[in-house]
Amino acid sequence: MPERSWRSLFRPSVPLVVAAILLGGLALAMIAQINAKDTDDYSGVRGDDLVELLKSLDATNERLSTQIDELTTTRNGLLDSTKRTEKAEKQAKLRAEQLAILAGTVGAKGPGVEVVIDDPDKNIDAAGLLDAVEKLRDSGAEAIAINGVARVVAQTYFLDDDDQIRVGGREIKRPYRIEAIGDSSVLAGAVRFPGGVMDGISILGGTASVTEQKKVTITALADVKAPEFARPSS
Amino acid sequence: MIPVIGLAIGIVAGLVLKPTVPTDLQPYLPIAIVAALDAVIGALRALGERRFNDRVFVVSFISNVVIAAFMVYLGDQLGVGSQLSTGVVVVLGIRIFANAAAIRRRIFHA
Numbered sequence: 001m002p003e004r005s006w007r008s009l010f011r012p013s014v015p016l017v018v019a020a021i022l023l024g025g026l027a028l029a030m031i032a033q034i035n036a037k038d039t040d041d042y043s044g045v046r047g048d049d050l051v052e053l054l055k056s057l058d059a060t061n062e063r064l065s066t067q068i069d070e071l072t073t074t075r076n077g078l079l080d081s082t083k084r085t086e087k088a089e090k091q092a093k094l095r096a097e098q099l100a101i102l103a104g105t106v107g108a109k110g111p112g113v114e115v116v117i118d119d120p121d122k123n124i125d126a127a128g129l130l131d132a133v134e135k136l137r138d139s140g141a142e143a144i145a146i147n148g149v150a151r152v153v154a155q156t157y158f159l160d161d162d163d164q165i166r167v168g169g170r171e172i173k174r175p176y177r178i179e180a181i182g183d184s185s186v187l188a189g190a191v192r193f194p195g196g197v198m199d200g201i202s203i204l205g206g207t208a209s210v211t212e213q214k215k216v217t218i219t220a221l222a223d224v225k226a227p228e229f230a231r232p233s234s
Numbered sequence: 235m236i237p238v239i240g241l242a243i244g245i246v247a248g249l250v251l252k253p254t255v256p257t258d259l260q261p262y263l264p265i266a267i268v269a270a271l272d273a274v275i276g277a278l279r280a281l282g283e284r285r286f287n288d289r290v291f292v293v294s295f296i297s298n299v300v301i302a303a304f305m306v307y308l309g310d311q312l313g314v315g316s317q318l319s320t321g322v323v324v325v326l327g328i329r330i331f332a333n334a335a336a337i338r339r340r341i342f343h344a
Contacts, residue, residue, distance in 0.1 A: 015288035019277075020240025022295050026270045027241050029255075031248030033263050036255045048316055 101143055104153035104222030108143040112181040112216035113188050115197060116209050119174050123205035126158035126165045129176060132197045132208070133158075139190035141180035143218050147172045148179070151222040168222065184212040261310065262303040265319055269302035270295060272326045275333040282340045302326070 100106040117124065117132065133144060133152055144152040150167035159166040164173070180187055191197040191210040201208040247253075255263050273295040280286040302322055309318030338344070 013288065015292050016236050018292045019288050019295070020237045022240075022270075022292065023237050023274070024240040024244030024247070026267065026274065027244030028248045028251075028253060029263055029270075030267055031245065032253040032255050033267060035252060036260070036263075048313070052316075 102153070103224060104143070104151040104220075105224050107217070107219045107221070108181055109215060109217040110142075110181040111184045111212075111214055112141070112179065113184050113191065114211050114213055114216065115178040115180070115191055116211075117176040117178070117201055117206055118208070119176070119201075119206040121205055122163055122174070124165075124176075124201065125204075126160045128201065128204045128206075129165055129167075130158040131200055133178065135190055135197050135200070136178065136180045136182075136187060139182070139186050141182040141187060143181040145179050145218045145220040147177050148218075149220050151218065151220040153222040155225070156222065179216050179218055181216050181218060184214075188212045261315070261319075262306050265302045265306050265322055266299045268323055268326045268330075269298040272329050272333075273298045275330050275337075279333045279336050279340075282337055 097106070101108050113136075115132070115136070117129070129146075133146075136144060137152075146152060146167050150156070150170040150172055152167065156168040157166075161171065164171050165176075166172070188210050189196075191208065198208045198210070273291065276294065277286060277291045280290075305322050306315060306319045309315040312318075
């Protein structure tokens with residue numbers, strides 16, 4: 001009996017042919033339905049379903065609007081903070097530059113004066129030179145270098161060493177050439193006025209001359225030593 | 235073998251002709267397809283149990299499709315179309331699963 005039912009699958013009979021047609025129709029219908037699914041056509045959707053669809057679309061729309069609002073707020077906040085950060089960064093950079101010039105860790109250029117101190121008799125000692133530098137600084141010199149090798153900053157020391165003077169550990173030779181960046185006319189005035197640099201030097205037995213310059217370039221750097229004991233208090 | 239040939243012809247025809255579903259039939263076709271699938275799975279089970287009868291298959295196929303489509307139509311008329319079609323799909327799905335489980339047990343003995 002089982003044998004017969006298997007064989008019957010291969011022997012055309014009317015119901016079997018009908019079954020084949022039905023299966024073919026099923027395949028055709030499935031493919032048609034799958035194709036129809038791909039198209040965004042609502043013509044075959046029931047009214048109830050359409051209403052539901054519309055409702056869910058409305059809800060989604062509302063949710064998305066809320067989301068957009070939230071995200072916009074977030075974005076604006078981020079933009080604001082970015083702007084603030086940029087500003088702070090710019091200020092910090094400016095401050096760092098200013099401090100670097102003060103500390104002598106970068107080169108500097110700008111208007112200024114060049115003071116040449118001639119000392120043929122070797123009368124000028126470290127104190128005399130320091131005096132001249134102090135006078136320049138008092139009149140607003142922002143960056144000072146001596147002989148192009150010794151940058152004068154807060155920690156720089158002046159020392160007598162036999163015939164020579166050491167500035168910040170560097171030996172400098174005569175004649176001394178002090179380059180100072182600042183308001184050139186004010187600086188030149190500080191050199192020339194009675195009791196100024198010129199007078200001070202000539203009392204010690206040397207001669208000083210000053211030239212105002214539009215552009216002084218200081219390339220000498222100070223040796224920076226990290227503080228060993230001092231720590232920022234804030 | 236002949237039904238398989240019919241199936242192949244149907245697939246090829248579907249792919250080549252790219253038929254579109256008539257608008258009037260659109261709500262009923264998916265349900266009818268599920269109902270037909272139920273009949274086909276039932277036939278496969280019967281085939282495996284060596285009690286396949288082509289007459290029974292043809293009748294069950296046609297009646298399944300017609301009844302399923304009619305129920306959806308009726309539901310639409312009564313205003314419960316989507317609920318009723320969901321119910322029909324659930325029932326047919328349960329039947330498909332049951333038949334598939336029977337086939338599986340027969341093939342894998344598990």
